[in-house]
Amino acid sequence: MPDRIRRSSDVADRAAIPAASPPTVFTRPRPRSSDAAGTAALLPMVFARPREAVAGARRVLAGDPAPLDASIAHQVIGLVERDFGDASAAVGRLLLAVRLARAAGSAEREADALAAYGVALIHAGRTRAGLARLDRAVHLARGAEAARVRFRRARVLWVLGRPAAALDDLRRALPVLRRAGDPIWTARALTLRALLRLAQGAAAGAADDLGLAERLFATTDQAHDVAVAVHNRGLVAFRAGDLPAALAHLDAAARAYRRLGTPAPDLTIDRCAVLLTAGLAREALEVAAAGVRELETLRGQATRKAELLLMAGRAALAAADPVTAGSLATAASRLFQAQRRDWWLFHSRLVLLQSRSFTPALMRQAAAVATRLEALDSPEAGPAHLLAGRAALALGRAAVADRHLAAAARERGRGAALSRVTGWLAEALRWEAAGDPRRTLAACRRGLDVLRRHQSSLGGSELRAQSTTRGAELAATALRTGLRAGGARRLLEWCERWRSIALAVPPARAGADRGMRAELVRYRGVTARLTEAQTAGRAAPHLRRAQLALERRIRARSLQRPGDWGDLVQLRPVVPALLAALGPARLLELADIEGQVHVLECADGRVRRHPAGARAEVAAELEFARAALQRLAFGADRPRARATMAALDASGARLQELLLGGAATGLTGGPVVLVPPAWMHGLPWALLPALRPLAFCVAPSARAWLRSRSLQEPTTRDVVLVAGPGLAGGPLEVAAIAKLYEQPTVLDGPRATAAGTLEALDGSWLAHVAAHGKFRADSPLFSALHMHDGPMTVHDFERLRTAPYRLVLSSCDSARLAPSGADELLGLAAALLPLGTAAIIASVVPVDDEATADLMQTLHRGLRHGLTTAAALSAMRAEAAEDPLATATACAFTAIGAG
Incomplete structure (x- = not known):
């Protein structure tokens, strides 16, 4: 993959400029008049009205321009190609701009074109050559032009994962740009500094920089830069943990980019990151894959393609598809290595390792990656240490595991909420390995409390539900520890703590959202017309497209709904209140712990535990029972209804043994409350012979009941x-x-x-x-x-x-x-x-x-x-x-x- 990209860039260079010495036009220019000022006005238009800028540049080139004007015109077209189209073609176009500037004898023009050319080389995967051109441009330029070149170098240094060097360039560029009274480049530099501050966790400073940049952009006609400012507001919200606001800003930026007709791979990458954090892994994978396809179609920036491949790998990993994750991470690693982007390279290697099974080699490699990520000051160092610790635990290397888990646990007191959850998981695994149930459960409790507070910022039902994925292993660790430590009451409290993660959050209400209401009315109308057409046997692809578009808009509104409930109250123990409220009723809470069903029976002021069957056996029996009921409902088995019902009775008896175990013998006539895990909620409980004659109900949790x-x-x-x-x-x-x-x-x-x-x-x-x-x-x-x-x-x-x-x-x-x-x-x-x-x-x-x-x-x-x-x-x-x-x-x- 890197070789192919490198060759395509070389071909672009040779296609634009012959291998021989420069043409005569550069060494013996004919006397032509130059309108450099008028042509130069096209450059700011690249990020305001890119189509008009390209059209203007082509008009200049059609008129047999002087080298200076031609250099500017080629640079305008090359910039649009570099950022919004064919990045490999941009390399040749911008090299031509450099040579024309040199022929015109303008050092300032050459520095500007060299900087644009250097950035294009880096985005095409030729990092060393690109940085050399940027260094040369800094040497050639003076004053405000030098500051603009430094900003460009800072931006690619940030892309390359070298934030300290990028900040150094910005510190030197910003004062000069301010003194020169250049609002556009000052605002761009402030925007970049905001992103660097954001990566360092300084969200407040980043927000200040973005606010000032937005005010400066408001004094210009830079429509693309204004869209970028909205985009960056989404990043600030994301870093602050406000996922609904982040999605709203990113969607607004996407609309602005579409109006301008400019592809936005950066936006795709950032949207994937937000979706992943929200737990929407499959959607993130689809978005990343679509972004890769679009870049390949456009022959766009290789740097952005590598980042999208990495993001897709992370999404596949979160979607429990390690084979796809490993393949994507390998492709990303090859590109990053060719591009000499160490920061990104070690992040892709982490995803590759996370997709593999535990072996001694993986443990050593994860430890090495963790060390490199720490040196790069990456927040992913914690997950890398966690991976090394898990591998060491699986291999029986207790001392190594403790060292890495302790390093990963340092994240529990800093960073974003979900990073702290991961830190508390490392702490819990560390104490579980040490055989200390008290400290293990304390870590699980703290981690789940962080997750519950994070949920309070989420307004949409889907976001709240998906956020629970981040606490699944903490809950599993707590249940495993509770089971080993003994005590049915404690185990019940932990089951309830986990099941109440989302139910403790007040419900999402969409009544005040008039836009949502209008979209739902339109959705009903389109769906009704589509159903009518399908019933009549007519194909209606336009209605299906309209229906899908409305579903996307409605879902987007739901995801962007803010949470407004503040911090969540601490969960109080539920068992005393539950036992007092039951009276003659019995509550059976079913827990799935490492694939085994356990029944926690609450009755007569006591909690008893009954071991039951294996999850796999329950799932197989449930599939048979549901299928038989459906055959009866649709008439397929009605001629043999009694035989089918007899088979269902037998299936119900097997399900009763697998699901209730010894708890079934205590069901003698009083009301029963069943609290199953989520995957059991499609079960026809009345098939169980002990339950069929009883008044029983099903609840998501004891607290919900x-x-x-x-x-x-x-x-x-x-x-x-x-x-x-x-x-x-x-x-x-x-x-x-x-x-x-x-x-x-x-x-x-x-x-x-x-x-x-x-x-x-x-x-x-x-x-x-x-x-x-x-x-x-x-x-x-x-x-x-x-x-x-x-x-x-x-x-x-x-x-x-x-x-x-x-x-x-x-x-x-x-x-x-x-x-x-x-x-x-x-x-x-x-x-x-x-x-x-x-x-x-x-x-x-x-x-x-x-x-x-x-x-x-x-x-x-x-x-x-x-x-x-x-x-x-x-x-x-x-x-x-x-x-x-x-x-x-x-x-x-x-x-x-x-x-």
Whole structure:
């Protein structure tokens, strides 16, 4: 890869200038008039109006210009090619500008062109040659021109990973530029100094420099530089830990770059970094890969291509794809080595090592990389020490492990929040290896507290959920330590501490965002038209494109929603309050610890632990059970319904043994609360024989159950019944249920719109929605119920001021929740519980419409007579017991929340 880039640059040089001595035009110029001042005016236009600048330069060249004018014109075109197009072609173009300046006999012009040429060489991967040209340019230039050259050299030194040398050039350039009254170059120098300060952790100083630069740019017409200033505001927000603001600034900068028609690989790199920090690894990988493809198409800067490859490697690593990560990191390393960029080279080597299995060689290499990164003052030295420490632990090298983990743990008290989380993880692993459970758990507690405070800055549900990935190993270490140390109560507290990471944050509400509301209305309209076209058998690619574009905009708004809750309160122990609140009920919290299920049974004022089955066996049995239920719902197995139901009964018995172990024997009739990990939430729990006759509910955590249980029931008994379109039995189902209540609000036909439904649901005592549902595993917040005017998504539900107290969703798949981040859930139910819904009844698999309509009447008779949702659902299952299809349908529904 480096050889290919080097050869392409050489070809560009030879294509622009013959190998022989310079043409006669340079040594014996014809007497031509020069308009150097007018031509020079094109140079500032490169970063204000690049298309106009190139057009002007081509007009100059078309007129047989003097060497001085020709030098400027070629430099203008070369700068646009270098920064926004074919970087290899720019090398030849800028070399021509240098030779023309030399022929014109202007040292100042030659210095300016040499500086531009040197930067192009460096971006093409020819670092030594580029720096030599820049050094020569500094020697030739005087006064303000020398300061401008020093700024350019400082910028490439920063790209090369030499911040101290870059700052030295800036310290010498800035006073000269200020005295010369040059607002454009002074603002550029201040911007670069801000970025260097930012890299050093001096966010306040960086913000001051950027503010001054923005004020200077405001006095000019430098549109590109103004876009860069917005871009850099995003970097400041990112370094300060404000991810929503960072994404908002970067999106604004992207719009500005698009208006100018200028590619922005730097923006792509920075956006990837923000997405990675937000836990959106797959999206970061896609963005980085697209950036690499665009640069290759443009034949753009090799330096930026190497950085994008490194970013893509980091994203692949975070997305649990070590093979791809290693391949990308290897490609990046080769480019960095050819470009003589040591700072970047050792960062790419770290990613390469992180993608490999632990061996003695890896341990030594990780230690060497950690040493080099420390010498380079890189924040990645901590993760490199952590890698070396992990490898040493795996190899039984306790002393080596302790040394590296101690070095990595130094990050726990400094830097960004997620770096501190990593530092606390190193501290926890260190004390775990030393056999000190007290200090291990103390480190885990501190690390998770840092993560919870970080979450308080995130407004969007998806960002909050994804941020939990950074605490997964801390939680796993705590659970592992708690299990070994003994004590079921302590283990339960740690399970709850981990599961409450996201649930402790108040819910995201989008009601005040008018822009979001308008986008959702447009999304419904486009989706409704697309569905109509597809139903009629018409291809509608333009509508599909419009739908995807709206999804991207809605998601971007959601990610940019700021958190405004301040610091989070410390979690209080939950076990005493839980045991006091249970009464005759039992709570079974299921924990997955290193692939093994453990049941923590809370009842009679005690917590007991029961070992159960292996996660892999549960997953296999669950897949069979869900598939059998779906075959019955869609009619495939109805001729053999009794045989299928018998197979499901056997599967339920196996699941009970694997999931509940000895805890199943204690379930003798009282209410049961199940608290499973995220990956179990699609389980049809009523298939378990011990649970089927009982009133049981499922909750995301014990704290969530306590919170739902404490919600105040509305004083008015408003009942809302909604029948969505296209559901054969929906109107009849709603009409039959309406007879059970006095003056219910009924929305069907054209009245069953998303806006009307949301207004009716807001603050109601009981709501029943019979509508087709669609679960989006690829984007759970776009999971939706289909209303007359289009889909009503999770984003719409987040606009509710007060969610309905009780909600029945009789449509297919309405209870499905997607594990997101490490152990968080996204979906309709996950959105409604924090918003104030005490209990939800919904299905975890598709269900038969006709069987559901009959069962719903039984359910509502129980609710009308004062039964809890869990008890009413139990009564519904009992009535269905004689009919295999009805039994299977009833078993697909689950009570979520307080029960």
